[in-house]
Structures are given as structure tokens and as C-alpha cells.
Amino acid sequence: MSVLPILLLAVPLAGCLAALATHRTATAVGLVTTGITFVLAVVTAFSVDYVRPGTHLITDVPWIPPLGIRFHLGVDGVSVPLVVLTALLCFLSMIYGARRGGTPDRPHAFVSLLLLTEVGMLGTFVALDLLLFFVFFEVVLIPMYALIAGWGGAQRGPAARQFILYTLLGSGVLLVGLLVVYLHTSTLDIVALAELGGTGMSHTVQVAAFVLVAGGLAVKVPMWPLHTWLPDAHSEAPTVGSVLLAGVLLKMGTYGLIRIALPILPDGARAVAPFLGALGVIGIVYAALACLAQRNLKRLIAFSSVGHMGFVLLGISTLTAAGINAALFANIAHGLITGLLFFLVGGMAERFGSTDMDKIGGGTLTLAPRLSVLLVIAAVASFGLPGLAGFWGEMLAMLAAFDPAPGLNRPLYLVFMVVAGIGAVLTAAYFLVMLRRVAQGTFAAWRKDQGVLDVTRAESLAWSPLVVLVFVVGIWPGLVLAPTAEAVGFYLGGR
């Protein structure tokens, strides 16, 4: 029994309630709460013994005994990086939201919704009971819906509605899949189910359950062609909402695939994996092409997420240790880089009054040099320059596709690898074109008279940790890969 996972959930929950009660001090409450949560997450990361197999820091008490649902929490190398990433992004979002002139309307509601989202996200990553996982998965949706609908852009209504309907539909499918598993195994405990490794379920049941579970999670990933809610949601969401949406919410889908779908339904995974891989690489190329034709920065970055998640799916679909490590690493890298990109685009929108590239007009390297240099770094990291965070995950995903698990169709995976490689070139293409349109070139004369402010102190406080981590994780990938590689090794070894 460990209190750490409980505290990870209890602190933001308490903060959420406290923020509702306050009015003017809401942002302060949010800052303190997310700060403490981040410290707790870091403590968690350091108190796990990664070399020891299994889950750690376990809390396991009955919750709804008649249904056999338990309040089972715990972490391992697979979830710890995501927990830290979530806590960090929430903390940075609060810092960004607390800066002078940046406080949203109705701050107490905003802060408390954000903290509720954090509870759900952290809960998803530490839950070890299928229904508990599902509950936390759902807890995230409502506050995120409210954040988009309440603080979003001009078209926020339809975008928020589309977001909630689409993801709820996915959740429904996921729930059915989880119930199929429960009906055949009579347990909802993820650890126990992983040990069973699919025994008790026939091949057909496994395939059906995998399709349901993966299909439900794929909406969240989002996997092509289930991605269409994402660009709208992103382009309308407030900056902080976009950061969390891209930085954490998308990972709940891929994390679920790795935590639930692969170990619990191995036969199903082997049967369906090639389809996941195919849709993943189609997503990479499709998203890159869509980005090339994009005029809006926020939509561009949203589509780029579809491409990056395509690499994650490709990694998962190889069913190898390398592929799953690639997926976990790419998750973290995408969270850092795309989180940063959305912050920067939010900054651009404040300064230039639009996220439309034609309206921004170009030459921002002269107008706001530091902001633009950060944009250049984030873009270069996002297309996977080695030495920055984006590279290792995508490279490993392709390496895993070169050598997929035995039993999978290797020539097919070689095709996936080549398509992913072409996608990587196209990804570089649209980011460079974006930089050429926005950062480089010349600016209109009236922009100069308008007087554009460069990065403020509060902004650099919120952004610099991400920039630093993009470099650190890029130069020292072992920081993330060492814990995940151990955990994934046990994971696949135990099957």
C-alpha cells in the first residue's frame, strides 16, 4: 500500500474543489496544487525500482465488491514518464495561465476544470483496474469539453460538441470491449488479466475484444480516419486546452493500447496489429499532405499530431520491445514538442491577432526574434532532427517495423517502414514551408509600428522547461528509454 498514487489524485482533486470555493486566489490555488502534484510525480519517478518487474507503489482496496471492481492503483516504467509529463504540462499550463494579462475569464471555473482534467489524466495512467481506467478516461472528457466550449475561439460550440460526441462514441465502443473481456475472464484487474495473457478467451473473442478496445482508444489517439475531431477541437480550444489535449489526452489512447490491449489480448493483437500499422502509416502521410496545404498554424500542428501518433501506432503494431519503447518515447517527445508548439502558437496569436499564416505575414524572426527562434527549434524537433527529442521515437518505430515480431508479415512491415520514411520527408517539408511563411521572409511595415512584444518573463518561465527537456531527452534518450525498456522487457517476457 502506497500513498503516492493516491496523493497524485487527491491533491489536484482537493485543489479543484478549493478553486471553486475561492474567487480571486483561484490561480494561486491552481499554481500551488499543480506544483505539489508535479513534485509528487517526480518523487514517484524516483521511488520506483525499475529493475524489479511488475507494478510498484500499489494501492489495492475493494471499491465495488459485488462487481469485483477494485480501487487498484500503481505505476511502472511504462506509466511513470507519462505521469511526470502530465504533471509537468499541467503545472506549466497553470504558470502560463497565471501570467499578467493572461488570466482567463472566470478564473475559478477555469482552474477547477483544469485540475479536474489533471485528476482524470493522472488517474488514467495509474489505474490498474479496467473499470477504474475507464472512469478516469471519461472524467477527462467533460472538463475538456467545458474548457473548449467555455474559453474557446469563435467556432467553439460545434468544435466542442464534435469533440465530446466523437470521443464519447469511442468510449462506448471501448466499454463494450472491456465488458467482453470481463464476461470471459470474470476479472477487471489489469495486472491479473495481463498474467492470464488471454487464456480463457478464444481467438475469435480476443479479436473481437481487441477490435472494440483498440477501436475505442483509436478515436482518442487519434488514428486515421478517426481524426477529424482533432483539428477542429485544437483550432478552437484555448492555448492551455490545446497543450493538454495534444500533450496528454492523445497519449491516453496509445497508453491504453499498450497497457490494456496488447497484454490482455495477445492473440487479438497479433491478428489486428497489421491493420493498426497500416492505418498508422497512412495517417503519417495523410497528415503530412494535409499539413502542406494548411494555412492555419493551429490546424497544422493538430494535423501534425495525427502524423506523430501514426509513428506511435506503427511502433505498437510491431509487437516488439523496440516498437513499444518507440511508442512510449514518441509519446513523451510529442507531448514536450507539441505542447511547446501550441504554447508558441498561442503566443503568436496574441501578438499577431491570428493563427492564419497569411495574416501573420512572415518575418517574425525580425519582429519577435526569441519567440521565432523557439518556433524554429520546436519545428525542427517536431520533424525529428536527431539530437532533439523527436528523433528517437520515430527512428525506433521504423527500426521496429524493419524487424517486427515473429508471426507478423515482414514484407508488409517493410512497406510500412518505407511509407513512414516518405512521411518523415514530407513532415520536414511542411514544417520548413511553415517556417518560411511565418518566421522567415519580410514583414509588413505596419507590424513594426505596432510594436511586437518578444517573449515575456512569465512565458519563458512556462516554456523554458519544455525547451530544455526537448534538448535533454534528445541528447540523452536513456532518460526515458531506460525505465521503459526495463518495464517493456518484463511485459513482453511475461507473455
Added chain:
Amino acid sequence: MTAPLAILGTAISAAGAVVLALLESFETRATLTPTGTIPITIGLRVDDLSSTVAVMVTLIALAIQVYSVGYMKHDVRYPTFATLVGLFTLAMLTVVLAADLLMLYVGWEIMGVCSYFLIGHHWEKPSATAAAIKSFLMTRFGDVGFLFGIFVLGVGAGSFRITDVIAAVPTMSSGTVLTGALLLLVGVVGKAAQFPLHSWLPDAMAGPAPVSALIHAATMVAAGAYVVALLYPVFLAAPLALDVLAVIAVVSMIGSALAALVTDDLKRVLAYSTISQLSVMFAALAVGGRTQAISHLLSHAVFKALLFLCAGAVIIAVGSNLMSEMGGLRRRMSLSFLTMTVGFAALAGIPPTAGFFSKDAVVASAEHAHNWFVFAGLLLTAGLTAAYTTRAWLRTFFGPGPDVREVSKLMTVPLASLAVVALGLGFVGLWFDELRPELISTVLSLAIAGIGVVAVFLIWRRDPAKDPADSIGRLRGVFGSAFGTDTLYERTVARGVMRLADEVARVDDSVVGRSVRGTGSGARALGGLLRLTQNGNPQYYVTAVLASVVLIAVGVVVMR
């Protein structure tokens, strides 16, 4: 403050490289990261080849850093420039000294991005940013192949360490080795701007002259030749790959020499000649002349860096890249004239310059290998090279021209030092058997080069104000556009991708998007039905809740 730091840093790394060259071969390694499959190691691998190239890289980088202080004197972006040149040097050293193929790839790509940033140094100019993007994408296309080649060899050998890969070559199947070698060649061809991925290099001349000298002449573009030499056992085990390399080299060397013959932009002439000279290195590698290739790599690095720096001096003095606006500079810029003459002589292979020795060794190696296809290609290239070199020399320094002044000392000192090295380096090669000049190849290539020089001179003498290239008439346009390859790529690849992109964006918005929005309005219609039940009667609600609880309870009991 930037300039002393940049120079000092590069000088220290040059000293370090010299120390490495004096040490015995060694290899260090430590695991960088586990991956779930073959781990990635980090470490240095120092042998004669890598330490020699490292010395070359750092010394040229030093010359360029010194020169840039003068060249970039009035440029506000000098600090960024110096930093990127430093980062580039680090990346190139990573390529040269890495013990692990994936680490080599890391350096390989970082070089590419530095090249992108530096070509786009004048980023307010659309031509510069377009050239930067083009260069990065064309090389990245090749790099993806290169990465896959690393996968093939690494997975085949069970390790990404270069030593292990080379040791495992005999145990790998011939198919694996051939696939790996061919895929590596894709990256090599892209980085070295060989046909058919050649068209980015002339455009890359939009960058400042020191960048062209360092990245697009001496180091990055030659990294491909270095990698082939480094992994030579792999290529020797895949003769077909070497044959492919030979064909690519011969096509590239002749094609780009023809393009150089008619181009008016001095830097573009040098860029085409770089492609051509890199092909000479690849030709040497293709016929088994590893030492000859590396010796040409080193001598080319020196004389081509010299040529670009001289061109930079001339361009900054004249204020234009075009040779039609130069001419008669030999009196007014005597030092630039002298040093550039040495560079041109080396390029044309005139004794006793380094270019003469190294090119001759390559020709001799083709002769020894009885590869007459490569041999003939090399001789033809020697003639064409002498011709376009003479044309550039005459058009820049002779005939009528503008009134200008010599550039500052900070720039002329590196020029003079490089010129001295370009004159003397060839004699160092005399220590090695395979680099000594041989009678037949020397006589043949000198005779053909002589024909090229004399022919151009005679045409030029008729009217010194006129471009000798005009005399070939309509062919000039064909050569000048590099046989229309660029237009072809522009029309097919670039436009095709953009059209596809527009199509995807349209489909995504209309077909996929609309069906989803359809579900949205459908759900609202459904909600309208449900609203009928929301009649505001509390009794109704309570009944409904109770009924649901009973249903759930029954459900739970039945399910268990």
C-alpha cells in the same frame, strides 16, 4: 566577443584532432541507451582514416572562422552564423569519429540542418529560403534511405557499431550486404549531390561564401565519400553497388562539368565543379582506389575551400556573383588573383599542385582496375575541367572589368595559407606507393587538360569581352539548366506533391469532416426525441431512476 570565441573553439578542436592523429588507433564505447533491441552506443573510433579527415575538417573550419570575421564584418547575424558553423563542425566530427552507425547518422542529419540554416542565412530573400528548403528535403530524402541502410546492416550484424558491422560482413548474406550498400548509397548520393539528387547544390550557393567553402565543398558533401571509404569492406562485398556507384559517378562528373562550362555565376561554376570532383572520388572508390579517393578528398577540400573563399573575396569586392560583371581583377586584387590561380590550377590538375597528384592517382587506379568506362570518363572530365577552369579564370581576372579594391587582411591570410597547402600537399602523397604519379595516366590526362585550356584560351582571345561559352550556341541552354533535370523535378515531384496535398485537405474537410458533423446533427435530432421525456415532472424522474436501479440490480445478478 563572438569572433575570438569562435576562432579559439575551433582552434582547440583542431589541436585535439591533431593529437588524435598522432595517437594509435583506438575505440571507446559506452551504452547510450537501451532500445529493446540492439542498443545504441556512444563512443569514439579513431583510426588513420578518421583522424586524418578530422584534422582536415577542423583546419578548414578554422580557416573559415578566421575568414568569416572579415567577410561578415557588417552582418548583424554574425553571432548566429559563427554558432552554426561551430555546430556544423561538431556534427561533421561526429560523423567522422562516431563508433556507432546511428551516432554517425545523428551527426549526418545535424550537418544537414546546419546546412539548411546557413543556406537560409539571408532569410529575408525568398530565393535563399527556397534553396535552403530544397537542399534539406533533397538530402533528407536520401538520408531516409541511408537510415534504412543502417537498419539493414545493423540488424544483419546484430550491432550498430562500425567495427562489429565490418567484422560481420563475411557472415551476412550477399543480399543483405547488397541491400545495405545500395541503401547507404542513396544517402551518399543525396549528400554529395550526385545525379539524380544533384540539383540542390548549385542553388545552395545562396548561402554566404564561407558556408559554401566549408559545407558545400570541403566537408559535408564529401562526407558521403568518407562513409563509403569507412565502410569499404561492405561495398567490396557488394560489387554491384560499386558498379552502380561507377555509373552514377561518371554521369555526374561529365554532366556537371558541362554545366560548369556555361554557367555565368562564379559560385555556381564552383558548385558544379564540386559535384564533378566528388564524382571523381566516387569513381576512385568504385574501382577499388580507397586511398586515392581519400587523398583526392583531402586535396579537393583544400583547393575548393580556397577557391570559394577567393570567390567570396572577389564577390564582396565586385558586389556581384556574375562573371560577366567581373574581369580584369588581376591587377586590382593581386593577392586574390594569385591564390585563386593556385586554386584553379589545382582544380584543373596542373602540376605541381595537390590536385594534380590526387587526380592523377585516381586516373591511375582506374587504369589498374582495367575499368575503361571510368577511365574514359575521368579523362574526359579532366579535359572539361581544364576548360571551364580556364574560362572562369580568364573571365574573372583578365579582360575589361570594374575598378575595385583588395579585401581585408583577415580574409587574405586564410587565402594565403590555404594556397600554400594546396601547393604543397601533393608532395606528402609521395610517401604512399599508390599515390605516386604514373607515366601513362599523367601524360594522357595532362595532354587532354592541355587541349581544354588551349581551346578555351583561343576562343577567348578572339574577343576578351565575350563569354567563350557563347560559341557553343544552343547547347549552352541545355548544359546551363543541367539538362533540364531541375525543371523536371519541379514539374513532377514538387507540383505533384502540392496537388496531392490540396486534394487531401479538400477531402478531409468535405468528405470525412462532413460525415462527422453529420453524426453531430444526427445526435442532436436524437436528443430532440429524448427531450420529450424531459417533461419536468419530478415523479416521472424518480420513477425512471428507481426503474433503472431495479434493472441494473437484476442485470448484475443475472450476469454473475
